[in-house]
Amino acid sequence: MVLNFLTAHSIAQTTPLAAEQIADRLFDQIPHPPSLLLVYFTQAHDVAVLRQTLKKRFPESRLIGCSSCCGILTQAGHHAEQGWSLAVAAFYDDKGAYGVAGQAGETLDARQLLRRAIADGGRPGELPQLILLHTSPGLEEVMLAGIEAEFGTTVPVVGGSAADDDVRGQWQLCWDEGDSPQGCVLAVLYPDCQLAFQFHSGYVPTERHGIITALDGREVLTIDHEPAARVYARWVEREEPWQTGPILRETTLSPLARQVGLLDDLPYYKLSHPEAVTPREGLRLFTETRVGERLQLMYSSQEGLLQRSLNAVRIEPEYGMAGTLQPFGALVIFCAGCRLALGDELKDVVSQFRNQLGEIPFVTPFTFGEQGRLPHGELAHGNLMVSSVIFLDS
Incomplete structure (x- = not known):
């Protein structure tokens, strides 16, 4: 055999x-x-x-x-x-x-x-x-x-x-x-x-989160009724606003996530990588999401x-x-x-x-x-x- x-x-x-x-x-x-x-x-x-x-x-x-x-x-x-x-x-x-x-x-x-x-x-x-x-x-x-x-x-x-x-x-x-x-x-x-x-995944949750309030396909338009790219920039403590265009490399260590369930009383998540900032100050993700879902900022480091x-x-x-x-x-x-x-x-x-x-x-x-x-x-x-x-x- x-x-x-x-x-x-x-x-x-x-x-x-x-x-x-x-x-x-x-x-x-x-x-x-x-x-x-x-x-x-x-x-x-x-x-x-x-x-x-x-x-x-x-x-x-x-x-x-x-x-x-x-x-x-x-x-x-x-x-x-x-x-x-x-x-x-x-x-x-x-x-x-x-x-x-x-x-x-x-x-x-x-x-x-x-x-x-x-x-x-x-x-x-x-x-x-x-x-x-x-x-x-x-x-x-x-x-x-x-x-x-x-x-x-x-x-x-x-x-x-x-x-x-x-x-x-x-x-x-x-x-x-x-x-x-x-x-x-x-x-x-x-x-x-x-x-x-x-x-x-290799990430842990932060305390920053918000609700998706407007969406177009994989583009999150607003979080808590504010332009999504603006909210995300604040969450990651970015001094300058995001420019329209690809942000894949810059966002790898601080993606977004949605909690899916609990395992041994600990939450587990499904991650979404922000791929680009759109002309509407939206965030285009590599996953689908839904209006009303909570997005949580996640964090990791190279070592993590x-x-x-x-x-x-x-x-x-x-x-x-x-x-x-x-x-x-x-x-x-x-x-x-x-x-x-x-x-x-x-x-x-x-x-x-x-x-x-x-x-x-x-x-x-x-x-x-x-x-x-x-x-x-x-x-x-x-x-x-x-x-x-x-x-x-x-």
Whole structure:
């Protein structure tokens, strides 16, 4: 039986060469087609060429891919060279089953995609052990609502929104038969191993909060009937008013959040990253919100982000680590905003992940939104979070 999780990376500055290097490096490790390829790449790559080259080398393997912000992380380090980066995780599982489905465009049918992926995996009528979800920014909530309508709270979801290097819409998705800048791709997994999941943020609440009183899509117009950008500037003690335009990097350590529930009498939150100040002095977020919701200012530091991000690769005792189960691979989806805030400290993420997981392969794309299940089973799309699955076997 083959059960393994391997990664390969390339910083070659042409897409065909990078894809061929990845294929060669995987075949050098296991001369056997993977069951599933998880493909992460920066915007410099031609996604159609990437997909076609990998499918030519691995025609029997399922493929799901998503663009990443400013590089990709694996157990070997952070990979990026003048904007070029490609990293692939290959999952080998002779006894498991895997299905992938993708759809281009702005109008998505989540139930149809799920059913297509399940049929592709050859497991009709059987609940998957995991749904891996990648969408373009703006389509996350509709997909999560469709998954919840189909499966309720029974199936774990790990996900990340496609990203580019500077929030200019250069993100891409790919799957076996296609690729697109807008749309969704998902994989259903029926692996012959155990899975451990985490969905965490690295932030703590402050005492500053207010009610959304006017909204237009993802643009919060007013908080407590005052222009939202003006309120936010006051909360973060900014001396000058925000100028109209992108503020993603400046707001990473002080995002907004909505309380979702309580766990052991402590509140837990869903985070929203302010992405831009609009001409109306509104705040455009990377998540949807509703009029009447309370927004709370959150806070973190580089050290805090780093330490709390380690929760995403913690394996709880109930997952069987006291017995015979051991991790052999991991997918850790990490917020692009947190990655930019960490700067040079990013190298410490690799060493601390290694310390937590052991010397196992992992792959970490940097995304513009993260999806997972919150402590009481709620499916959520949040920002500045880490969503992960760890593969365990005896």
